[in-house]
Amino acid sequence: MDxxxxxxxxxxILDAVLTEIxxxxxxxxxxxxTGSCDVSRMRVVMTIVSEERRGSFLGVVDRFWxxxxxxxxxxxxxxxxxxxxxxxxDGFGVTxxxxxxxxxxxxxxxxxxxxxxxxxxxxxxxxxxYEDVYPLPRPNVHSDFWSAGxx
Numbered sequence: 001m002d003x004x005x006x007x008x009x010x011x012x013i014l015d016a017v018l019t020e021i022x023x024x025x026x027x028x029x030x031x032x033x034t035g036s037c038d039v040s041r042m043r044v045v046m047t048i049v050s051e052e053r054r055g056s057f058l059g060v061v062d063r064f065w066x067x068x069x070x071x072x073x074x075x076x077x078x079x080x081x082x083x084x085x086x087x088x089x090d091g092f093g094v095t096x097x098x099x100x101x102x103x104x105x106x107x108x109x110x111x112x113x114x115x116x117x118x119x120x121x122x123x124x125x126x127x128x129x130y131e132d133v134y135p136l137p138r139p140n141v142h143s144d145f146w147s148a149g150x151x
Contacts, residue, residue, distance in 0.1 A: 006110035045104035050150035
């Protein structure tokens with residue numbers, strides 16, 4: 001597998017977990033980064049996930065990753081910035097972390113693969129693309145479910 005193949009696989013992993021979240025959350029692409037032999041893809045959730053719903057959000061992802069055969073490597077139960085770190089059966093690292101204002105970040109890191117060029121993801125975001133906007137704005141999409149209790 002080369003770096004483009006790894007980026008494509010990372011997109012598949014991200015697509016699968018975001019499809020599993022119901023009700024659906026709006027997301028945008030975060031940065032793609034490459035190392036000497038690895039690729040990272042990120043998706044940033046633009047839906048506000050309230051403090052009251054963070055446990056449910058993390059639980060949905062945790063259950064899906066376990067059902068998919070991923071090995072849970074660590075769980076950070078911090079109240080303000082919880083995270084789940086896992087690994088796929090084919091060696092990709094997957095992370096869900098919650099940051100400021102309840103913004104969720106999904107990141108997939110590839111194992112070392114053959115060097116190649118890496119194109120941007122072809123998966124369209126399900127909301128604004130925020131092209132050439134960095135950093136992305138804080139979460140700004142209200143969900144009757146995920147944002148419940150948020151001020």
